[in-house]
Amino acid sequence: MPVSRATNSDTFKVTTPSDREIAITRLFEASPELVFEAMTKPEHVRRWWGNLDDRYSVTVCEIDLRVGGSWRFVGRGPKGEIPAFYGVYREIAGPGRLVYTEIFEPFPDAESVVTQLLTREGHKTRLTATSIYPSREVRDMVLKTGMEKGAALSYDHLDDVALELARG
């Protein structure tokens, strides 16, 4: 697989901190408060979360932002409804730190726990989302598929994924 240096490699990165984790980091041109608002209020989430293009929409977006509260997002694409993603908020510490569980509906027992950090970097904000999977096998499969598909796509940030994975 060709590994090239992506142009935006300092804004998006995927790493594997341990054998059951994937950490994704992304730099945004906005304040932590604004990023947090965009990620935790349904009226905003509906505008970006599942809308890959005009054929996609978010049909359900429920957020009960309190510890023990649940969230549930359902997207709709050209082939119909996409199974839901849902989970429960475990820790909420302002915009800086949010911990929640995430489940993809067809695999209710393959729950991952996501720790999402927002840190200020000058006028920008760095998002770091670390997901812990139930087993190394599940984690590896997620990574592996991302890498194979990534090689065929031209997205800069997927080059980055590939680069990180190539480094192991």
Added chain:
Amino acid sequence: MPADQLSTTFAALADPTRRAILARLSTGECSVTELAEPFDMSMPAVSKHLRVLERAGLIARGREAQWRPCRIDAGPLKEVAEFAERYRHIWEARLDRLESYLQTMKAKEKKHARKPRHK
């Protein structure tokens, strides 16, 4: 598919020889001897890979014939592919869209701030 089964399936697919065996079986059922041909591997080694695939529910082996033909079971494969594909899809595009949307939010904020106040 229970979590343990999902892990078993992923583990079975993590090996290149087993993926090659599945690719061969996707063209039709065949015997262990036929499966072993392209690989520089002993028959017991091939049988071991087949047992892993069988436990993961990815292949089935016939009871009806002495040579116990192997055939692929696409059910778990399809579920795994869907899971990984959707997952990748979401992560890939999600954050780019968030960035675009944040710029929209910022532009709106500026517009509001510029509006002259009427009392």
